[in-house]
Amino acid sequence: MRPETLAIHAGRQIDPTTGAVTVPIHLSTTFARQEDGGYPGGTSYSRYANPNRTSLEEALAALEGGARGFCFSSGMAAAQAVFQALKPGDRVVLPNEYYFVVRSLAAMFTEWGIEVEEVDQSDLSAVKNALEKPTTVLWLETPSNPQLKISDLSALAALAKDAGAWTVCDNTWATPMLQNPIEHGIDVVLHATTKYIGGHSDVLGGALVVREEGSLSEKLSAVQIYGGAVPSPFECWLALRGLSSLQARMRVHCENARIVANWLQGRPEVERVCYPGLADHPGTDIAHRQMRDMGGMVSFWVRGTEEDARKVANRCKLIIEATSLGGTHSLIEHRKSVEGPTSNTPAQLLRLSVGLEHPLDILEDLHQALAGTN
Ligand SMILES: *Cc1c(COP(=O)(O)O)cnc(C)c1O
Numbered sequence: 001m002r003p004e005t006l007a008i009h010a011g012r013q014i015d016p017t018t019g020a021v022t023v024p025i026h027l028s029t030t031f032a033r034q035e036d037g038g039y040p041g042g043t044s045y046s047r048y049a050n051p052n053r054t055s056l057e058e059a060l061a062a063l064e065g066g067a068r069g070f071c072f073s074s075g076m077a078a079a080q081a082v083f084q085a086l087k088p089g090d091r092v093v094l095p096n097e098y099y100f101v102v103r104s105l106a107a108m109f110t111e112w113g114i115e116v117e118e119v120d121q122s123d124l125s126a127v128k129n130a131l132e133k134p135t136t137v138l139w140l141e142t143p144s145n146p147q148l149k150i151s152d153l154s155a156l157a158a159l160a161k162d163a164g165a166w167t168v169c170d171n172t173w174a175t176p177m178l179q180n181p182i183e184h185g186i187d188v189v190l191h192a193t194t195k196y197i198g199g200h201s202d203v204l205g206g207a208l209v210v211r212e213e214g215s216l217s218e219k220l221s222a223v224q225i226y227g228g229a230v231p232s233p234f235e236c237w238l239a240l241r242g243l244s245s246l247q248a249r250m251r252v253h254c255e256n257a258r259i260v261a262n263w264l265q266g267r268p269e270v271e272r273v274c275y276p277g278l279a280d281h282p283g284t285d286i287a288h289r290q291m292r293d294m295g296g297m298v299s300f301w302v303r304g305t306e307e308d309a310r311k312v313a314n315r316c317k318l319i320i321e322a323t324s325l326g327g328t329h330s331l332i333e334h335r336k337s338v339e340g341p342t343s344n345t346p347a348q349l350l351r352l353s354v355g356l357e358h359p360l361d362i363l364e365d366l367h368q369a370l371a372g373t374n
Contacts, residue, residue: 003063003177004247011058011240025237026051047228052236056193057207059243063176064189066209068217070224071236075172075192077229078206079105082137082168082188084227085219088113090136095121097149098141099170100339121151122283124159131163138163140186141170143287146299146335146351148173148274150283153290157185166216172196173325177250179291182211188220195326196296199242199249205231249328249356253296256362257354261298263363269312269370271348274299297325299335299351302370306347310334313350315369318361325353330362 001009012023029046031039043049057069072078079102086092086109094106096118106116119130121140131138138160142151153169160167168188169181175196181189191197193205210217224230231239261275276287277294287294302309313321319330323338331353336345354362 006059006062007177007246008244010062011055011060023052023055023237023240025233027233046233047230048225050230050233050236052233052240053231056231056236056240056243059240060176060191060193060197060207061209063180063243064171064209065180065182066189067212068210070208070210070220071193071231071239072206072208072224073229073231073235074204075099075190075194075206076101076105078190078192078208079170080229081208081220081223081227082139082190083109083112083114084223085216086114086136089115091115091117091133092137092139093127093130093135093165094118094139095141095144095149095151097144097147097344098139099145099172100343102139102141102170103342121156122149124152124155127156128159131159131165135160135163135165138165138167139170140167140181141173142179142290143173143276143283143295143297145173146274146345146349148276148281148297148299150276150281150287152286153179153181153184153186157181157187161185173295173297174291175246175250175295177247178254178293178295182209184290187211187216193239193242195324196250196253197242197246197326198239199246199326199328200238201324201327201329203235203238203242205235205239250293250296252356253326253354254293256356256359257296257298258294259359260352260354260362260366264298264300264366267370269303270300271303272301274301274349296354297351298354299349301346302348302350304348306334306336309348309350310337311372312369315372316365317368318357318365319352319355319369325351327353328356330355330357330365 061069167186169186170190172192189209191207265273335351
């Protein structure tokens with residue numbers, strides 16, 4: 001089946017007892033055991049497995065083309081599971097721009113004996129140099145948060161393979177509809193299902209999908225079921241429901257973001273637009289090669305000072321000034337002040353999660369917010 005169909009059908013079946021077409025929510029934490037000791041539904045206790053979690057894990061694994069999925073209570077719990085699968089002395093090479101809380105997580109794990117290094121992943125020779133020291137994990141995020149930097153998945157997967165390192169790609173911004181890292185040789189795909197997969201800003205969740213079963217997936221499974229940072233059945237149900245409409249929503253997110261990015265580029269109040277679909281974006285060729293479309297995120301630098309940028313975000317009326325992304329509402333934020341004092345993000349950058357509103361309403365709001373700068 002094709003991705004559009006998998007998003008709707010994978011991991012689901014018509015409920016055999018009631019004929020329900022959407023999967024029922026199974027709140028039971030425990031499941032009755034048969035005389036022979038087995039469990040008829042394959043589920044014994046909800047930390048180990050729950051029918052709703054299993055549905056979501058199967059659907060995500062099918063969509064990413066992986067052997068198995070593991071769901072967690074947040075995107076960060078999924079990210080932490082990767083670090084918890086490592087041991088003291090292991091080394092992780094990270095990008096020089098990525099979700100800022102993963103940077104904080106990596107710093108936290110240095111206290112547990114994990115070595116970390118950041119490198120510009122658009123520079124393949126720099127990555128190659130970084131991989132000369134024995135490395136356990138090469139961590140990727142493309143497009144990156146918040147400046148939508150693009151890195152070459154196949155080239156980086158090949159470098160990591162030569163160096164004997166696992167590759168993990170945070171695919172939250174692209175979603176499985178636009179990019180499938182496993183197809184390009186990546187070992188583990190990470191999603192914050194909180195964002196586009198849930199899609200309505202009403203559920204927190206995370207997932208890992210592994211290319212194949214093996215020592216790494218065994219460790220991730222142990223972290224999931226012994227650590228227990230698992231999502232509730234209702235959260236899994238919401239994320240799975242979101243997945244059903246992901247392809248339709250992504251089409252509109254992509255279309256609206258393209259309109260917004262092109263419009264912003266022509267505005268005198270805007271110094272720079274970060275969006276991989278623009279011809280002058282340094283990663284545009286790679287993006288077109290490895291992504292089916294360019295996604296719903298656009299960042300831009302307001303001409304002027306940090307104060308000018310913050311005022312533009314404040315003046316937005318329809319577009320809500322709030323963090324997070326991937327929901328139906330358009331959201332804007334001054335990213336540096338969200339990331340805090342250690343942020344490397346340019347002070348005049350605003351990050352825009354382009355929602356599903358009519359694009360002209362989004363442009364009119366941006367127009368009035370930018371026009372106030374002068
Ligand atoms: C939001 C986000 C995360 C973390 O997800 P949570 O559900 O907030 O823990 C990780 N990576 C990226 C790229 C994100 O945007």
